Amino acid sequence: MAGMKDTALTLVILIALVVALVVGAEIAEIRLFGRIATNLCISLVLVLGLQVFMGNSGILSFAHIGFMGVGAYTSAVLTIPAQMKGMALPDLYPVLAAIQLSPYIAILIGGLTAAVVAALVSYPLMRLSDAAAVITSFALLVVLHTVMLHWSEITNGPRTLFGIPKATDLYLAAGIAILAIIGAMLFRESRTGLLLRATRDDETAAGAIGADVSRLRWKAFIISALFAGIGGALWGHFITSFSPKAFYLKETFVILGMLVIGGAPTVSGAVIGVFLVTFSFEVLRAFEASLNAAKIFTGQVVGVTEIVLALAMIAILILRPGGLFATMEIGVLFGRRRQKASEGEKQ
């Protein structure tokens, strides 16, 4: 049984990982490492958000990255300096043109906006299970992408939106990532989380004992979108210019890959997946860059990273269909080992 102790131990281990990352990046004092670490923390927020919904409800969602986009654009529109807005967003509604908020407040509003949008559009969708649920979430991603691509007043259309103030540094990203870990863990162990996991394991049985399946899923979906919106806004204030392309299938693939390789059902899986995939990605990118620099091939080498990630995903799912941490949190695993060791001493 996963008791309070194991939950606490899991939290300590996962938070220690993030702290170690920050300390490592600070000691190394290489700008590139700082960037990688910040990106990793933002990915943590996004992947944990996806875990809240997917891990507990067992339903694959493709729409997550769309809500990341909602958060990023909301925060961007609220923070671009008034004198920049004329250039960056020439068709912006006058009401919004006057507003200029502190990025920290805007990041929060970005998350809340994503949550509200999710609450409005998703309630009816939560009745669906299996393939129909997956396909509608895919459809939702396409709808969100189409809106971002063409709502020029707010998003500058398919063109790059620039002029977003830089506000995200490693400490902010790491702090929010730690909050996300705690939030995801608390949700998992909460009454809603427990009931939702019951519906995941047996929808009919959970319904029979009175679990309101679609309502439970809806709550998780909203929280998941909140994480995604905050993650997106953080990313926006880190990268400072982006276009709707950044919130589509390629990114969905990376986020899903992180969660699935680590193991969607557990928070530990989400965290470990982000670390593993980010580090292997960076190694592969460096490899790609050195191939390009060495000019062994005539054209640019592109796509090697994605190919390796795809192969890794297929391999892991064949060997361990639930990912690396399929059922137990890391704290439970450690706890068990400790228990076994102490039992061994007694004998």
Next chain:
Amino acid sequence: MTAYIQFLIDVLSLGGAYALMALGLVIVYGILRLVNFAYGELIMVTGYTMFLLGGSALPWIVMAAIGVLMAILAGIATDYVAFRPVRAKSVTAVLITSFAFSTLLQNAALLFISPRPRNVPLPDIFSETVHFAGIVTPARNLITIATAVILLAVFAWVMKRTVLGIAMRAAATHFTMARMLGVPANLIISTAFAISGFLAGIVSLFWIGRIGSVVPGIGLEPLLVAFIATVIGGMRSLQGAVLGGFLLAFIDTGLNYSLPQELLKFRDAFTFSLVILILLWRPAGLMKGPASGQRT
């Protein structure tokens, strides 16, 4: 009157292609209850095969045949790589392995061929137009309609009259029972993937024929179309897939004709919202398939 005929031809030619695409997706889904996200890449495979053969002296029809053959092989490969190893373990796992396989194929095209569009050889007849009863329409549209009608008829005959078709329908109705009665499971599933590849290959010829070139991401739009059509029509029913294909073409063309210019760019958002509404009204789609059996 001319406007109506024009509209009808547009709907039928688009709908024919959509229906074939949806059929290719649903034939696998019907048996396995699993969505193949790598379906769009079968269209890409045919396109790149045609591009690679483009420089040769082969007649177009031979190139097209080889292109379709490659799509069939790619379909069977999807089964072996993404479906067979995981299909008994977890539904989510298969969705993700097929998504990964799709990314794999796309990035392979990116890496080994080019991110830029590549021209595909087209037969002369594709660029000709036909005049009749006061309307002008590309010959391609009429060929699409004819091909769709012939293929749908052949497909219906195979499914209704041949041993293979009956075995496939049996597997789609109740997989375990069909296996107990001696239907070889893996053979039926591989055949379904081969048929899926064949239909995708044929559609690819028309799809790419319209654009004239192939890019790594070309499969996305057909994949979405097939998804939506099957969802509208009913995920489990072959007739439903065909109906869904034509209905989606009707909605798309209708919106094209009726939406004002500034809303037209949001057409996809409208179409997909409509799909979500249909699913809420009938979660199983317009046509229910056979009673659900146990998944493998």
